[in-house]
Amino acid sequence: MTLGKSLEDYLETILILKIKKGMVRSIDVADYMGFSKPRVSHAVKQLKTQGFLLMDNNGQLLLTDSRQAMAEKIYERHCFFTKYLTEMGVDPKLAESDACKTF
Incomplete structure (x- = not known):
């Protein structure tokens, strides 16, 4: 099953927080991601529906x-690309953010 990037980000966040x-x-997810509770509730509902x-x-x-x-x-995958970007000279915070968006 293929997830969109947004739902992948939620799964990753849930794993990290766990x-x-x-x-x-x-x-906790809302606080970590900087999203509103209703937005997170909608994503959680989708993830529950999809199993x-x-x-x-x-x-x-x-x-x-x-x-x-x-x-x-x-x-x-996120950790790999964060490390790769950091080793290429990208600022660690920017590498962390870009690894989420790009890959």
């Missing part, structure tokens, strides 16, 4: 087992 915090809620996410009774977002690997690949 690694950093252990649990993820929609508000990428589950939400427990506490509002915690959980990647489905079958989609965890996909999120990890998205994150690995």
Whole structure:
């Protein structure tokens, strides 16, 4: 299944927050990405409908087992291109941002 870049960014963010915090809620995603709660809620609904996410009774977002690997690949690709751009002399913050947008 192919996701658009926007939904890939949400999956990557959910994975990053899960690694950093252990649990993820929609508000955490909104804060991390700088988006409004309604915008994130819409994306979460799409990801749930497509079978990428589950939400427990506490509002915690959980990647489905079958989609965890996909999120990890998205994150690995992002890390690879961030490192590549940094090694080419791009400022680390700009490299981080450009890796999301370009690749």
